[in-house]
Amino acid sequence: MRLLAATTLLLYAVSFAGAAAVQSRALGDQCGGLPTRFTWSSSGPLIGPKNDSRRLSAIKDPSIVFYNGSYHVFGSTAHATSGYNLVYINFASWDQAGSAAHHYLDQSGIGAGYKAAPQIFYFAPQRLWYLVYQTGNAGYSTNPDIFNPRGWSTPKFFHREVPKIVRDNIGNGYWLDFWVICDSTNCHLFSSDDNGQLYRSQTPISQFPNGFNEPVIAMQDRDRFKLFEAANVYRYDDKYLLLVEAIGGDSRRYFRSWTSSRIEGPYQALADTEQNPFARSNNVIFSGAGWTTDISHGELIRKGYDEKLEITPCNLQYIYQGLNPNSTGNYNSLPWRLALITQTNSDC
Numbered sequence: 001m002r003l004l005a006a007t008t009l010l011l012y013a014v015s016f017a018g019a020a021a022v023q024s025r026a027l028g029d030q031c032g033g034l035p036t037r038f039t040w041s042s043s044g045p046l047i048g049p050k051n052d053s054r055r056l057s058a059i060k061d062p063s064i065v066f067y068n069g070s071y072h073v074f075g076s077t078a079h080a081t082s083g084y085n086l087v088y089i090n091f092a093s094w095d096q097a098g099s100a101a102h103h104y105l106d107q108s109g110i111g112a113g114y115k116a117a118p119q120i121f122y123f124a125p126q127r128l129w130y131l132v133y134q135t136g137n138a139g140y141s142t143n144p145d146i147f148n149p150r151g152w153s154t155p156k157f158f159h160r161e162v163p164k165i166v167r168d169n170i171g172n173g174y175w176l177d178f179w180v181i182c183d184s185t186n187c188h189l190f191s192s193d194d195n196g197q198l199y200r201s202q203t204p205i206s207q208f209p210n211g212f213n214e215p216v217i218a219m220q221d222r223d224r225f226k227l228f229e230a231a232n233v234y235r236y237d238d239k240y241l242l243l244v245e246a247i248g249g250d251s252r253r254y255f256r257s258w259t260s261s262r263i264e265g266p267y268q269a270l271a272d273t274e275q276n277p278f279a280r281s282n283n284v285i286f287s288g289a290g291w292t293t294d295i296s297h298g299e300l301i302r303k304g305y306d307e308k309l310e311i312t313p314c315n316l317q318y319i320y321q322g323l324n325p326n327s328t329g330n331y332n333s334l335p336w337r338l339a340l341i342t343q344t345n346s347d348c
């Protein structure tokens with residue numbers, strides 16, 4: 001999640017025609033269990049700020065696991081002037097998402113001040129939940145019980161400081177959107193810089209959360225908007241799916257996708273263009289006029305909840321942040337809400 005978005009503010013007044021143009025998948029258009037074209041249907045907004053003394057403008061950047069009969073959603077809270085912290089919400093079914101309690105994680109060891117864009121997973125070797133988040137550096141807290149919002153530890157960091165390769169490439173961007181996934185030997189930490197670089201560092205599983213090496217550039221684009229932020233990496237079958245959020249020619253957010261047999265890559269295009277995106281306003285159907293033209297920061301609902309980040313490449317569901325395209329105002333005051341898209345062209 002980026003801090004500021006001066007470059008895109010201008011365009012919030014523009015409405016995007018053709019949002020309902022839907023692509024259909026050709027028969028036999030398969031790529032190792034995932035199609036090479038995607039179509040989705042979207043819910044309306046399901047989770048937004050409570051009308052309470054916090055006076056939040058938005059709930060953003062969701063991460064989700066289904067564990068022990070409940071969905072567990074972690075997100076960023078945005079306030080027009082005081083900025084970002086984290087929230088935890090759990091519910092047994094989506095029809096309860098809007099009424100579920102919001103637990104503000106500044107009341108835990110995570111504490112007040114700038115924290116955003118969480119990722120949740122259970123690190124099975126240590127029997128601990130990890131919440132990874134951005135706080136200027138790559139931060140994390142741990143908790144033995146995901147149901148206990150007060151149980152999160154004080155922030156620690158995966159890297160001692162902003163790594164040199166990030167400092168050398170970041171330009172006017174931000175180092176953000178940290179994402180951990182482990183294979184059978186290593187844990188990998190992905191991050192973005194809002195300047196066209198996707199970074200990856202790694203550490204042996206036995207040393208996690210310590211020992212991360214200097215990052216390498218995992219993927220790069222000269223056009224920073226094409227490889228912007230909010231990367232997700234998942235395991236499916238014997239492969240890995242990489243999603244990265246981009247900013248389209250309409251200045252709206254969407255997701256591109258690639259696959260690889262290794263977390264390290266190299267990654268091959270799956271559905272990676274504005275015309276054939278992973279998820280964008282042109283392959284998502286809404287009931288009625290769409291409430292958003294941004295399909296922005298979020299994540300897939302996984303098969304499990306541990307550090308392997310496995311998904312079943314079938315009937316995908318992705319929780320995302322969207323925004324009424326008529327919204328105006330400074331970036332931190334925009335009314336982002338969380339919603340769910342469900343794949344409509346699954347073969348299985």
Ligand SMILES: *[C@@H]1O[C@H](CO)[C@@H](O)[C@H](O)[C@H]1NC(C)=O
Nearest residue numbers: 049050051052053054055056
């Ligand atoms: C928010 O809460 C306040 C105080 O309880 C109430 O006066 C106001 O009408 C509420 N606003 C909305 C939009 O529900």
Ligand SMILES: *[C@@H]1O[C@H](CO)[C@@H](O)[C@H](O)[C@H]1NC(C)=O
Nearest residue numbers: 067068069070144145146147
């Ligand atoms: C899982 O849910 C059951 C039933 O609600 C509860 O008794 C149990 O304590 C929960 N386990 C964990 C680890 O939260």
Ligand SMILES: *[C@@H]1O[C@H](CO)[C@@H](O)[C@H](O)[C@H]1NC(C)=O
Nearest residue numbers: 015289290291292324325326
């Ligand atoms: C945005 O504003 C236009 C013009 O007033 C209106 O027709 C449209 O329904 C609005 N869109 C949303 C999503 O509210």
